[in-house]
Amino acid sequence: MQKQHTTKVIKIDNVAKDTFVFRLELPKFPKIIPGQFLNVRVPGFTLRRPFAICDWDEKNKTVDFGFTVRGDGTRALSNAKVGDTLDVLLPLGNGFDLSGLKDKKIMLIGGGIGAFPLLSVVKNHANCYSFLGFTAKELVLLEKEFKTASKELVVNIGGFVTDDAEKAIPKIKPDVIFACGPEPMLKALCNKKLTIPVFVSLEQRMACGFGACLCCNQRVLVNGEEENLRICCEGPVFKSEDVIWS
Amino acid sequence: MVLERKVLGLKFKNPILPASGTFNMGREVAEFYELATFGGLITKGVTRAKRQGNVAPRTVETVGGMLNSVGLQNPGVDAFIKNDLPFMKKQGVPVIANACGTTIEDYVYVASQLDKSNVDAIELNISCPNLGKSCGGMSFGVDPEMTKEVVSAVRKVTKKPLIVKLTPNVTNIAVIAKAAESAGADAISLINTLAAMAVDIKTRKPILGNKVGGLSGPAVKPVALKMTWDVFNAVKIPVIGCGGISDYRDVIEFMLCGATLVQVGTGLLTDPMCVPKMVADLEKWCRENKINSLDEIVGGLKV
Numbered sequence: 001m002q003k004q005h006t007t008k009v010i011k012i013d014n015v016a017k018d019t020f021v022f023r024l025e026l027p028k029f030p031k032i033i034p035g036q037f038l039n040v041r042v043p044g045f046t047l048r049r050p051f052a053i054c055d056w057d058e059k060n061k062t063v064d065f066g067f068t069v070r071g072d073g074t075r076a077l078s079n080a081k082v083g084d085t086l087d088v089l090l091p092l093g094n095g096f097d098l099s100g101l102k103d104k105k106i107m108l109i110g111g112g113i114g115a116f117p118l119l120s121v122v123k124n125h126a127n128c129y130s131f132l133g134f135t136a137k138e139l140v141l142l143e144k145e146f147k148t149a150s151k152e153l154v155v156n157i158g159g160f161v162t163d164d165a166e167k168a169i170p171k172i173k174p175d176v177i178f179a180c181g182p183e184p185m186l187k188a189l190c191n192k193k194l195t196i197p198v199f200v201s202l203e204q205r206m207a208c209g210f211g212a213c214l215c216c217n218q219r220v221l222v223n224g225e226e227e228n229l230r231i232c233c234e235g236p237v238f239k240s241e242d243v244i245w246s
Numbered sequence: 247m248v249l250e251r252k253v254l255g256l257k258f259k260n261p262i263l264p265a266s267g268t269f270n271m272g273r274e275v276a277e278f279y280e281l282a283t284f285g286g287l288i289t290k291g292v293t294r295a296k297r298q299g300n301v302a303p304r305t306v307e308t309v310g311g312m313l314n315s316v317g318l319q320n321p322g323v324d325a326f327i328k329n330d331l332p333f334m335k336k337q338g339v340p341v342i343a344n345a346c347g348t349t350i351e352d353y354v355y356v357a358s359q360l361d362k363s364n365v366d367a368i369e370l371n372i373s374c375p376n377l378g379k380s381c382g383g384m385s386f387g388v389d390p391e392m393t394k395e396v397v398s399a400v401r402k403v404t405k406k407p408l409i410v411k412l413t414p415n416v417t418n419i420a421v422i423a424k425a426a427e428s429a430g431a432d433a434i435s436l437i438n439t440l441a442a443m444a445v446d447i448k449t450r451k452p453i454l455g456n457k458v459g460g461l462s463g464p465a466v467k468p469v470a471l472k473m474t475w476d477v478f479n480a481v482k483i484p485v486i487g488c489g490g491i492s493d494y495r496d497v498i499e500f501m502l503c504g505a506t507l508v509q510v511g512t513g514l515l516t517d518p519m520c521v522p523k524m525v526a527d528l529e530k531w532c533r534e535n536k537i538n539s540l541d542e543i544v545g546g547l548k549v
């Protein structure tokens with residue numbers, strides 16, 4: 001399957017403070033799984049920048065990804081214009097496994113830009129209950145998109161969205177929880193020792209994004225043994241009880 | 247045919263190899279194109295026992311390059327021979343195993359296991375800067391006597407072509423290259439990464455989990471070219487150039503400085519597709535410049 005794509009930027013939305021969603025047009029459309037990511041080459045930089053895929057349209061051969069400006073690379077990327085060409089590797093990573101979840105209730109818990117990969121789930125599954133947390137009002141993103149596609153949406157500004165979600169569990173009775181966000185949030189969620197299976201999507205500094213360099217390690221339990229797995233290949237989604245937090 | 251290289255008793259259909267550690271054991275790049283696009287293959291560094299490598303984060307971009315502190319995460323030489331080597335050997339181009347150790351005994355063990363396998367050559371990494379103070383990985387390659395000691399010990403246990411890969415973190419690299427040659431090396435490859443660090447002013451901490459790492463990419467190319475030239479002028483055995491190569495002009499520059507073959511590392515991470523392009527562009531350049539064999543340019547720097 002082709003992994004390198006020469007794409008065209010066809011739409012740029014400034015969805016929150018310093019936060020953008022780019023729509024890319026692909027010459028050839030690959031099969032994508034919710035929660036997978038892409039790795040964008042930013043002209044003038046040595047390393048690509050990895051971002052979650054948040055939506056796609058197979059018919060029109062488009063893929064959306066979102067990011068917040070964090071450093072020089074993302075700053076440069078945010079200056080791209082509609083019509084520009086971007087060299088992108090995709091789809092990368094394992095993604096959220098939705099097979100066997102048909103008709104099941106999925107609880108989504110997102111913190112900040114952790115909402116981006118979760119949007120790809122809500123767009124592909126009819127029975128989602130979404131809980132999104134943001135540290136400030138100007139950082140709230142994708143509220144409309146989540147509201148339209150979810151059964152229920154709770155947005156928390158400045159508090160702990162994981163607590164909101166925990167309180168709602170007895171009422172919603174989700175079959176599975178998918179979460180993405182800052183490490184302290186995911187850790188707090190895992191420490192709740194919920195009886196429902198929890199899958200977390202993790203982040204790490206990457207070099208290649210496709211498994212060749214071993215730069216994106218995460219300590220994970222594999223058959224009871226501690227292993228360093230690649231977030232870009234065996235991840236970014238891991239079963240929460242397997243993750244060994246730093 | 248014009249790109250074909252005969253070195254170390256092996257035939258490489260072009261001079262371009264992946265640099266160890268930027269290609270794992272080949273399976274990932276194989277999802278982009280046929281591995282026979284390369285003149286030959288080089289493995290991730292293998293050690294006596296399985297290694298988990300360093301703590302995260304292991305990489306960060308710096309101006310014109312990147313740092314890494316992977317710390318030789320690998321399955322161990324025996325698991326490599328069993329699980330990865332058969333796949334690599336199937337690709338139809340020579341396979342070079344990158345061997346690392348922390349003691350002479352480790353190097354000898356790894357080399358003797360590789361000697362019994364069907365790898366085509368061994369690249370002895372006496373330069374990995376990631377093993378920390380208590381280990382010997384750093385010290386072998388920074389000292390001519392230690393270099394001689396480890397190369398002679400390995401030479402005794404293998405008849406396979408032996409490439410010794412040098413660290414640039416030395417005062418005079420030509421002295422180390424000569425030491426390796428006198429101890430029986432069949433070729434020299436260089437450079438490994440430059441010892442380096444990056445700092446976050448917000449946290450006032452080093453960015454890498456391991457605090458220090460190795461610099462690679464376009465930023466190191468001028469250093470690597472100079473060292474390739476120094477070593478080419480100091481030894482009689484073939485030299486393999488590496489450091490910041492990302493297009494065919496870089497390949498020509500290294501060959502003019504004396505490289506018989508080259509390795510592409512960080513370039514593969516930036517753009518895995520750079521290699522097929524590099525091969526095609528190099529061939530075109532040779533045609534346009536009426537070069538019949540790359541031997542015509544190796545060491546041809548006009549000084």
Ligand SMILES: Cc1cc2nc3c(=O)[nH]c(=O)nc-3n(C[C@H](O)[C@H](O)[C@H](O)COP(=O)(O)O)c2cc1C
Pocket residue numbers: 207213214215265266267268290291292314316318344371374411437438439461462463464466488489490491509510511512513
């Ligand atoms: C992520 C990474 C891992 C590496 N691992 C190894 C290794 O296992 N053994 C080795 O000899 N060199 C290793 N190197 C060094 C490269 O093979 C090469 O010598 C160096 O990166 C300079 O070349 P470049 O600028 O083309 O990357 C590694 C480099 C990188 C970036």
Ligand code: FES
Pocket residue numbers: 205206207208209210211212213214215216230231232233
């Ligand atoms: S970023 Fe290179 S292996 Fe994951």
